[in-house]
Amino acid sequence: MTVHSAAEKAPDKRARILSAAERIFARHGFFAAKVADVAKEAGVADGTIYLYFKSKDDLLISVFERRMEQVNSQLRAATGKLAPKQQLVAFVRTYLQLVHDEPAAAEVLTIELRQSSKFMKEYANPQFADFLRMLGGIIAAGQDAGDFDDAIPSHVVARLIFGMLDELALAWVLGRANFGAGAPGTRPKKFDIVRAADWALALVTTGLVRKETSP
Amino acid sequence: MTVHSAAEKAPDKRARILSAAERIFARHGFFAAKVADVAKEAGVADGTIYLYFKSKDDLLISVFERRMEQVNSQLRAATGKLAPKQQLVAFVRTYLQLVHDEPAAAEVLTIELRQSSKFMKEYANPQFADFLRMLGGIIAAGQDAGDFDDAIPSHVVARLIFGMLDELALAWVLGRANFGAGAPGTRPKKFDIVRAADWALALVTTGLVRKETSP
Amino acid sequence: MTVHSAAEKAPDKRARILSAAERIFARHGFFAAKVADVAKEAGVADGTIYLYFKSKDDLLISVFERRMEQVNSQLRAATGKLAPKQQLVAFVRTYLQLVHDEPAAAEVLTIELRQSSKFMKEYANPQFADFLRMLGGIIAAGQDAGDFDDAIPSHVVARLIFGMLDELALAWVLGRANFGAGAPGTRPKKFDIVRAADWALALVTTGLVRKETSP
Amino acid sequence: MTVHSAAEKAPDKRARILSAAERIFARHGFFAAKVADVAKEAGVADGTIYLYFKSKDDLLISVFERRMEQVNSQLRAATGKLAPKQQLVAFVRTYLQLVHDEPAAAEVLTIELRQSSKFMKEYANPQFADFLRMLGGIIAAGQDAGDFDDAIPSHVVARLIFGMLDELALAWVLGRANFGAGAPGTRPKKFDIVRAADWALALVTTGLVRKETSP
DNA sequence: GATGAATGAGGCTTCATTCAT
DNA sequence: GATGAATGAAGCCTCATTCAT
Numbered sequence: 001m002t003v004h005s006a007a008e009k010a011p012d013k014r015a016r017i018l019s020a021a022e023r024i025f026a027r028h029g030f031f032a033a034k035v036a037d038v039a040k041e042a043g044v045a046d047g048t049i050y051l052y053f054k055s056k057d058d059l060l061i062s063v064f065e066r067r068m069e070q071v072n073s074q075l076r077a078a079t080g081k082l083a084p085k086q087q088l089v090a091f092v093r094t095y096l097q098l099v100h101d102e103p104a105a106a107e108v109l110t111i112e113l114r115q116s117s118k119f120m121k122e123y124a125n126p127q128f129a130d131f132l133r134m135l136g137g138i139i140a141a142g143q144d145a146g147d148f149d150d151a152i153p154s155h156v157v158a159r160l161i162f163g164m165l166d167e168l169a170l171a172w173v174l175g176r177a178n179f180g181a182g183a184p185g186t187r188p189k190k191f192d193i194v195r196a197a198d199w200a201l202a203l204v205t206t207g208l209v210r211k212e213t214s215p
Numbered sequence: 216m217t218v219h220s221a222a223e224k225a226p227d228k229r230a231r232i233l234s235a236a237e238r239i240f241a242r243h244g245f246f247a248a249k250v251a252d253v254a255k256e257a258g259v260a261d262g263t264i265y266l267y268f269k270s271k272d273d274l275l276i277s278v279f280e281r282r283m284e285q286v287n288s289q290l291r292a293a294t295g296k297l298a299p300k301q302q303l304v305a306f307v308r309t310y311l312q313l314v315h316d317e318p319a320a321a322e323v324l325t326i327e328l329r330q331s332s333k334f335m336k337e338y339a340n341p342q343f344a345d346f347l348r349m350l351g352g353i354i355a356a357g358q359d360a361g362d363f364d365d366a367i368p369s370h371v372v373a374r375l376i377f378g379m380l381d382e383l384a385l386a387w388v389l390g391r392a393n394f395g396a397g398a399p400g401t402r403p404k405k406f407d408i409v410r411a412a413d414w415a416l417a418l419v420t421t422g423l424v425r426k427e428t429s430p
Numbered sequence: 431m432t433v434h435s436a437a438e439k440a441p442d443k444r445a446r447i448l449s450a451a452e453r454i455f456a457r458h459g460f461f462a463a464k465v466a467d468v469a470k471e472a473g474v475a476d477g478t479i480y481l482y483f484k485s486k487d488d489l490l491i492s493v494f495e496r497r498m499e500q501v502n503s504q505l506r507a508a509t510g511k512l513a514p515k516q517q518l519v520a521f522v523r524t525y526l527q528l529v530h531d532e533p534a535a536a537e538v539l540t541i542e543l544r545q546s547s548k549f550m551k552e553y554a555n556p557q558f559a560d561f562l563r564m565l566g567g568i569i570a571a572g573q574d575a576g577d578f579d580d581a582i583p584s585h586v587v588a589r590l591i592f593g594m595l596d597e598l599a600l601a602w603v604l605g606r607a608n609f610g611a612g613a614p615g616t617r618p619k620k621f622d623i624v625r626a627a628d629w630a631l632a633l634v635t636t637g638l639v640r641k642e643t644s645p
Numbered sequence: 646m647t648v649h650s651a652a653e654k655a656p657d658k659r660a661r662i663l664s665a666a667e668r669i670f671a672r673h674g675f676f677a678a679k680v681a682d683v684a685k686e687a688g689v690a691d692g693t694i695y696l697y698f699k700s701k702d703d704l705l706i707s708v709f710e711r712r713m714e715q716v717n718s719q720l721r722a723a724t725g726k727l728a729p730k731q732q733l734v735a736f737v738r739t740y741l742q743l744v745h746d747e748p749a750a751a752e753v754l755t756i757e758l759r760q761s762s763k764f765m766k767e768y769a770n771p772q773f774a775d776f777l778r779m780l781g782g783i784i785a786a787g788q789d790a791g792d793f794d795d796a797i798p799s800h801v802v803a804r805l806i807f808g809m810l811d812e813l814a815l816a817w818v819l820g821r822a823n824f825g826a827g828a829p830g831t832r833p834k835k836f837d838i839v840r841a842a843d844w845a846l847a848l849v850t851t852g853l854v855r856k857e858t859s860p
Numbered sequence: 861g862a863t864g865a866a867t868g869a870g871g872c873t874t875c876a877t878t879c880a881t
Numbered sequence: 882g883a884t885g886a887a888t889g890a891a892g893c894c895t896c897a898t899t900c901a902t
Contacts, residue, residue, distance in 0.1 A: 013865090029330065031246040035893060045867045050894065111329055114385065115244065149421070152414045160418055163382025164375045170329065171374060199367045203375055204418065206364070228883095250876060251885095260884040262878075271876065443862095459760065461676040465897060466864095475863040477899075486897065544756055544815065545674065579851070582844045590848055593812025594805045600759065601804060629797045633805055634848065636794070658886090680872060690888045695873065 014052045017042045022063050026104035030060055030112045061123060064113055067105050068127030071098055075134060084142030089201055091138060092165065096197040099169045107173045110166060132158050164200050168193060229267045232257045237278050241319035245275055245327045272331075279328055282320050283342030286313055290349060299357030304416055306353060307380065311412040314384045325385045347373050379415050383408060444482045447472045452493050456534035460490055460542045487546075494543055497535050498557030501528055505564060514572030519631055521568060522595065526627040529599045540600045562588050594630050598623060659697045662687045667708050671749035675705055675757045706768060709758055712750050713772030716743055720779060729787030734846055736783060737810065741842040744814045755815045777803050809845050813838060 020042035024033045035056050039046045053059040078094040079087040099106040116123065136158035142148035152160075172193040235257035239248045250271055254261045268274040293309040294302040314321040328343070351373035357363035363372075387408040450472035454463045465486055469476045483489040508524040509517040529536040543558070566588035572578035578587075602623040665687035669678045680701050684691045698704040723739040724732040744751040761768065781803035787793035797805075817838040 034891090046893090047868065047895075048866055051865070056893070114326055114329055152417055156411070156414050157418065159382055159386060160379045160415055163378040163380070165378070166382060167374055167378025196371065199371050200375055202367055203372065206421070249874090254885095261876090262885065263883055265877070266882070464895090469864095476897090477864065478862055480898070481861070541759055544759055582847055586841070586844050587848060589812055589816060590809045590845055593808040593810070595808070596812060597804055597808025626801070629801050630805055632797055633802060636851070679870090691872090692874075692889065693887060696886070701872070 013042075013044065013048070017044065017049055017052055017059070018063055018066055021059050022067065022108055023104045025060065025063065025112055026107035030056075030115065035059075060112065060116060063108060064116070064125065065127055067102075067109060068125075068131065071095070071105075071109075072127060072130050072134065074098060075131070079134075079138065083147070084138055084145055085147050085205075087138045088142065088205070091135060092161070092201050092204075093194070093197045095165055096168065096193050096200075099172065100193050103173060106169050110170045110173055132162060135161060161200075161204055164204070168196050168200060172196075228257075228259060228263070232259065232264055232267055232274070233278055233281055236274050237282065237323055238319050240275065240278065240327055241322035245330065250274075275327065275331060278323060279331070279340065280342050282324060283340075283346060286310070286320075286324075287342060287345050287349065289313060290346075294349075294353065298362070299353055299360055300362050300420075302353045303357065303420070306350060307376070307416050307419075308409070308412045310380055311383065311408050311415075314387065315408050318388060321384050322388045325381060325388055347377060350376060376415075376419055379419070383411050383415060387411075443472075443474060443478070447474065447479055447482055447489070448493055448496055451489050452497065452538055453534050455490065455493065455542055456537035460545065465489075490542065490546060493538060494546070494555065495557055497539060498555075498561060501525070501539075502557060502560050502564065504528060505561070509564075509568065513577070514568055514575055515577050515635075517568045518572065518635070521565060522591070522631050522634075523624070523627045525595055526598065526623050526630075529602065530623050533603060536599050537603045540596060540603055562592060565591060591630075591634055594634070598626050598630060602626075658687075658689065658693070662689065662694055662697055662704070663708055663711055666704050667712065667753055668749050670705065670708065670757055671752035675760065680704075705757065705761060708753060709761070709770065710772055712747075712754060713770075713776065716740070716750075716754075717772060717775050717779065719743060720776070724779075724783065728792070729783055729790055730792050730850075732783045733787065733850070736780060737806070737846050737849075738839070738842045740810055741813065741838050741845075744817065745838050748818060751814050752818045755811060755818055777807065780806060806845075806849055809849070813841050813845060817841075 017038065021033075021038045024038045024041050027033070028037070035049060036046050038059070039049055042049075049059065053062060075091055075094055078090045080090075082090060113125075113128070132155065136155040139148060139157045139161075140154035143150035143154060148157075172190055175190050232253065236248075236253045239253045239256050242248070243252070250264060251261050253274070254264055257264075264274065268277060290306055290309055293305045295305075297305060328340075347370065351370040354363060354372045354376075355369035358365035358369060367375075387405060390405050447468065451463075451468045454468045454471050457463070458467070465479060466476050468489070469479055472479075479489065483492060505521055505524055508520045510520075512520060543555075562585065566585040569578060569587045569591075570584035573580035573584060602620060605620050662683065666678075666683045669683045669686050672678070673682070680694060681691050683704070684694055687694075694704065698707060720736055720739055723735045725735075727735060758770075758773070777800065781800040784793060784802045784806075785799035788795035788799060793802075817835060820835050
């Protein structure tokens with residue numbers, strides 16, 4: 001009757017399920033997670049999930065896709081019209097900032113995506129390909145501009161950088177690493193992943209930037 | 216009952232089970248793998264596995280530990296008494312060579328280890344800690360020797376480098392990436408992961424090596 | 431809301447649902463058939479079915495009843511005011527002709543009716559009782575008239591004849607039997623069920639007709 | 646330890662499951678029957694059933710096959726080396742005797758077999774083909790011997806006779822018919838199916854036997 | 861009346877683990 | 882120690898039915 005009960009009815013039930021799934025998958029891992037848990041977290045009946053997703057697998061894939069789309073679009077926005085060197089800085093910082101702001105998403109992308117690539121070899125994961133292409137494009141642009149050394153193929157560089165970021169995200173998400181202070185023996189405390197961005201950049205950049213050292 | 220040279224009967228049943236498990240886990244992934252499949256691959260009865268391992272989880276952990284021990288000892292042997300810079304080269308090359316020589320092991324370490332860190336938060340994985348410590352030690356030694364820039368904490372560098380190597384291993388194991396040539400449209404072919412070692416080294420090293428900016 | 435000529439909107443929604451159900455039940459069988467499929471076939475919403483039928487079971491029963499009523503009335507029309515011997519001929523021929531003309535109906539009556547008698551022991555199926563009574567009546571009349579041997583109770587004869595017809599219908603509907611020609615090795619082709627009527631009649635009749643053993 | 650605890654351990658667990666399934670399917674019908682019920686009836690765990698049968702469907706098919714084999718072999722034994730006319734008598738009487746002795750089996754064969762032929766069109770049911778072939782062979786032999794009229798193809802006669810027997814079995818199994826006495830209004834009482842054999846024979850035989858009526 | 865999204869009970873099946881031999 | 886048949890808990894998914902619109 002009321003036209004705006006929408007907010008609590010089903011403004012986007014599909015989105016609610018996706019978010020719930022992301023949290024549950026992050027909490028328990030995909031395999032240990034039960035569809036019923038996702039349903040409860042989303043506040044819907046078990047069967048409702050199957051109105052929006054074909055299977056539990058499909059649900060996982062959809063979580064990936066929605067999240068990677070967001071990540072990609074935020075990265076695109078952040079790197080905007082900058083010069084390659086600035087783009088790289090922005091890319092790395094933004095990515096790790098997103099990890100920091102959405103730990104559940106990070107956990108799923110970091111841990112479950114890897115699993116799934118294995119099981120679902122048929123699943124191409126176009127969003128992740130986009131991610132790598134964007135990063136590779138930045139590198140290639142920098143190489144073309146003469147800002148970056150071009151001894152290494154840009155897409156290899158992209159993958160290597162992604163490896164760093166992914167590992168940083170994993171370590172942070174699992175809360176094991178204790179980068180920075182922390183007296184020895186202290187329980188591992190989450191390090192500041194946003195600050196870690198600059199370390200990663202330092203490692204990479206100093207290598208990529210051509211040093212006009214001159215002889 | 217039979218006593219005659221037990222040593223011949225089960226030269227090492229435990230080892231056979233571990234190898235079988237590694238192959239099966241690599242082939243199907245830990246969750247999809249069935250204990251019965253491992254038993255069949257090992258040529259033992261299902262129940263026999265439980266004489267050597269407490270549970271399927273324990274089996275996975277044991278696979279990790281045995282393999283990481285081997286990896287660590289081979290890395291230790293390879294890096295031997297070299298200077299830090301040479302140690303780093305040897306470390307990276309040896310690691311990727313091992314990935315190349317034991318793809319099943321690589322698949323398990325690359326994909327399943329990550330999962331397991333999540334599920335078995337209680338499982339400290341000391342071997343992996345050793346791995347990181349070894350790599351960190353090389354970096355720290357290089358920093359102390361003045362060979363490497365010390366702006367980044369050595370253990371952070373270690374993790375970043377591991378991230379690169381891990382991603383390289385993953386891409387190679389899944390056979391998706393097509394680093395190197397390959398006519399466009401060509402089906403992705405496994406790139407030469409051993410050669411990729413030098414790319415990773417180039418990226419990292421050039422950044423770590425202090426540049427004597429002038430003569 | 432719309433009132434304009436309701437008769438046009440739903441000329442007979444109930445009938446449409448029944449026809450759709452008959453086709454769907456014939457196609458998939460009652461248990462495998464989904465109410466949603468029936469709804470789609472009928473061009474109505476799932477819920478609409480429950481405005482006309484109490485349950486899926488009720489829908490099946492209604493299909494039976496509507497169809498058996500038709501069958502019975504057509505049989506009654508066909509047997510009309512004939513002499514018993516002619517009535518029997520007409521009954522058998524008409525029944526098998528109906529099977530031929532409405533295979534979906536035949537499939538449901540032949541296969542599902544049998545199931546349902548089991549599950550719905552409470553469901554008396556009065557139409558089928560009528561069917562048997564009509565056939566039994568013809569036999570009894572023939573016996574009374576001295577045309578048929580009366581060694582066997584008429585209702586037993588009726589059931590035996592029905593058994594023949596039912597089996598003929600089943601074999602035809604499932605398309606398995608290959609009565610008539612067909613080179614050996616030939617894929618079973620539907621036999622001519624209408625012609626089969628005369629075989630059934632021959633078998634029965636020659637037995638029922640009292641033989642005047644001599645002139 | 647004891648060698649003969651066999652009787653209660655697992656003399657033939659597969660057979661026990663088949664018998665249990667037959668009873669449960671007869672009692673509830675295949676679709677309404679739960680695998681768990683079969684397991685309980687058989688005195689095994691749910692999972693045990695899947696050690697012997699691939700699926701619930703496979704269980705049903707196996708019930709058919711085991712039972713039809715028995716039926717066929719008993720029919721073969723009973724019809725032995727008789728003359729065709731005697732074989733037919735023996736066939737019909739034996740079949741209905743079996744129905745009488747094993748009502749659960751009869752219920753499954755009569756009701757579920759029909760369903761299943763529909764769902765499992767791929768399932769050829771060779772035993773039932775044998776059954777029909779045996780009956781057809783008897784008829785054909787009688788026709789060759791000049792005992793039976795050969796106006797109707799023997800396999801058609803076989804099917805017609807089977808139809809009668811099947812219907813008789815069904816009526817008896819469902820306990821609806823009230824052949825024989827029973828005051829009107831009396832609750833339907835199972836008729837004597839063994840005696841009914843002679844009615845069926847009378848109907849058929851008198852038709853099949855060539856009457857040397859002379860001109 | 862009509863709709864169709866939502867419900868949630870319930871069943872088939874899998875598979876890690878046990879234990880009698 | 883070794884076996885492998887048996888166990889039974891547990892989860893994904895289906896689908897008849899409901900009810901707010």
